[in-house]
Structure formats: structure tokens, C-alpha cells
Amino acid sequence: MGLVGIATEKILSSFSVFLFLTIILLAVARRISTSVLLFSLQSAIITAEVLATGFQEKLASAYLVGILIFVIKVVAIPRAFFVLTKRLKTVHDVKASTTPSQSVFVVAVMIYLSYAAVHSYGGAVRAPGDSLAAAIALILTGAFLMVSRKKALMQVLGLLVMENGIFLAALLTTFGMPLVIEIGIFFDILMGLLLMGIFMFRISDTFEHLDVSKLRRLRG
């Protein structure tokens, strides 16, 4: 009991640091496969936070949610991404429109903004300020990834990172939503990924590339 208790406390207090690190690395990553691995790592960190919250608040449903996240976000979605990149026969580059150091500066500003936004709520929520700031930074970074990367695959990944952030914010402020809603959201993500996968096949079939900045004219 004692050791597990200490472990959960440490996870809740200092794991958000690793979330910041994954955010920064996502801004630097040049390859789609690296970004997908980073997303998987990020989801694993969030899984640990969910399990720790479940242990601390004695919520049985949190364990189920944790297992669901692990299966879907850490294993299934990255696998699906790897299959997609293989089938689409696309180049590995993410086609960033900013250089790595520019992206890191933008992400650094976003992390600063999220801290500034969370600062005033410090006493209002029971969650540690670091984690809440990490959640908001995840949402902002997801949006930034969607805007600045030209590969269609990366826009899906940006959306998933945003979803991670929203999930973490919900977890920290309300200790997780009801189980039915969680399952509904996971189903939503899976369906979204399926639809976008089909979309990408269509895009690459008609245009023979996945560069969203070049989708100017309609083709039948």
C-alpha cells in the first residue's frame, strides 16, 4: 500500500513534465513514424495518470477507462497509423511549414500561455497546476500541429493530440466523466480515424499525394 501510494502521488505531481517533453519533441519531429511513437508515449503517460487518479479517488471505473485508453490510444491507433503509412506508400517527411526551432519557439510560447491561463485558477481546482497547464498546452499544440503540418496524416495526429488534452483536462477537473460517455468518446475517435483513413485513401487516389496545401481545385 505504502509504496503504491507514494508512486501514485509522484505520478500525479511530476508526470506532467514528461507531457511537456513529448510536446516539445512533437514540434521537432521530422518523420511521421516518430510523431506517432511520441503520441503513443503521450497516451501511455496519460494512462498512468488515469490509473493514479483512480487509485487515489478509489474509482473502479477509472481502471476500466485506463485499460481502454491503453488498448485504443497506446496500441490500436499507432498500429493503424503504421498500417496507413505503409498502404499509402507516402514519404516519411511531415512537410512542416516551419523549421524545427521555430516550431519549438511557438510551442514554448504556448506552454507559457497555458501556464498563464491556469495560474488564476490555482486554488479553485484540486488538481496540481502543472497537469492542468499540460492539458491546455496539449490542446494548443494539437491545433498548432494541424495548422503547420501539410501532410494529411499529421492533421489526424494533431486532432488526436487535442483529444488527449481535452481528456486530461476533464480528468483533472472532474475526475473523469461517467463511464458511458467515456466509451462513447472512444467509439467516436475510432470511427473518426476510420473515416479519415478512407478519406486519405481517396485523396491519394485522386491527387496522388497527401499534401493538403495543394488541394486547390476539384477533381471528379
Add this chain to the structure above:
Amino acid sequence: MKIMVDILQLLLLILGAPLVRGIIARFKARLQKRRGASIWRPYVELFKLLRKEDLTPPTSSAVFRLAPVLLFGCTVCVAAFIPVAHVSALLGSRGDFFLLVYLLGLGRFSLSLGALDGGSAFGGMGASREALISSLAEVPFLMGLVALAILSSRADITGMVAWTLHQNIFNISTVHILAFTSLAMVVLAETGRMPVDNPTTHLELTMIHEGMLLEYSGPSLALIEWASAIKLHAMLALLIALFGPWGMAAGGSGWGLATALLLYCAKVTVLMVLLSVIESAAAKLRMYLVPDFLGVASAVSALAVIFTMWVKR
């Protein structure tokens, strides 16, 4: 007693430096499925060079002869600021981290001057590249150290180490992780290791550090090689002292010192394994991508400084 310990620490940093190089080369060889040379080989090479004649180009001046001596002196001074097994150093609180950074800078400056004075085209090319990289690496190096200085409210390296030693090992703060990331990148660039510079190549188009040494021979070359080995060892020791000093002896007991020394060896071994894995896995960056690499380090270090505002620990 205390001054003896400090001198021993400095000697460990200086005399152990070629061994560190040899062990890294051995690890790399093993990772690449080669047998590799003996780990004592750098010592043999140093002795061989020290016994040889010192040849200088006919066009060179006194700068060419003085540069290796100045470089060696600066590097030894830097090593004298870094605690190894005991929370003190020979020069200890006689200078702050700015002095440390710019002593390294002075060493680089003198070596670049010597390379330019040698008169070969490759020397000039290597010197200009070295100047570019060191000016880009200065920002993250200083900012990473500034973040730690703000956190510990001390400006000297031993003070920062003593402060970190009192913190709980498990309560890692955001600032420490960010500063470690940027300083680790700086160490790779400063010591001319793989993603930035290849220490084993003599290919004209890619060499940076090796380009400057082409005209040197005999004892001068030995001094430069030894100085760069000391620099590598001192930077690794600096990383350990700033980010993982737990286990260092604070008192004067012999047992404490012995265990601290053993722990230090273990930590250096871990870093050496990491370094050789990075060097075997990473490809050398193109020259024009190096500013991007160091730009990332600068951004991370800037973030570390900003975070000291929020993290009050």
C-alpha cells in the same frame, strides 16, 4: 585535508580523461560488432606524441606555438571548477558559471587562432565552423545554467550542486528536465560529438574540430588531444554534478568519499554508454542543420528560464 581532496578530484578529471575516451571508443566498437582497441590506447598515443619532435609550418608565428598551451590551461581551469565526488572544487566559489563558460570559449578562441595561423585552408575552414557552432551553443549553455542558478539562487557551480543535493531525488522539477535536455544537447555540440561533428573522420568536407589540428604535431598535438579529452570528461562530470549529484560526499569521512567515487564511476559509465549509443544510432547532421539543432536547445533552455517563474522549488 580538504585541499588534498580537491586536488585529487582535479587529478581524477585530468588523468582519467583519456580513459573516458578509450572506453567510449570501445563501447562504440562493440556496438558496431568490432573488437575495438584497448581502452588504454589514448594514453599510449599521448606518450608517443609527447616524445616526438614538434614541427611547425615555416610561415607560422608564436601564436601557433602558444595556442595549445593556452587551450590546455583553460580546460584545466574549467575542470578545477567541477566537483566530482565531494561537494567542493579546487577553485570552487572563486568564480561563477559565467567564468566557466567563457574559459571554455577562450580555449576555443585560442585554438581557432592557432589553426588560422597554421596557414592551411582546412585549418581556416575548421576554425570558421568552430566559431559558428560555439557562438550558437553559447546561448543554450548560459541559459540552461542561468535557470539552475535562479532555482538555487547561487551563481557558483559548487553552490548549485550543494543546493541540488538537498532536494528530494524523486521530486524532479520541470526546470531540471528542460535544463538537462538543453545542456545535454550543448555538451554534444561543445565536445564535437556525433550529431554535430564526427570525432573519427578526416574527410575534408565534414570535419570541424579535426580540421583545426591538421598542422599540429608532436607535443602540441598531444596537448590539444588531451585538452579535448579533459573537456569531454569535465562536461560529463558537470552534467552529473548538476543533475544527479545524489550520493556525493558532503563530509570528510573516507568511507563516504569511497562510495561517492564508486557512484561517480557508475554514473559516468551510464553516460558513456548513452553517448556511444547516440553516436552509433545518429547520422551526422548537415552543416546547415546544426543551427536548427542548437536552436531547439536554445528554445528549451529559454523555456527552462521562464519556468523558474512558476516553479518555486
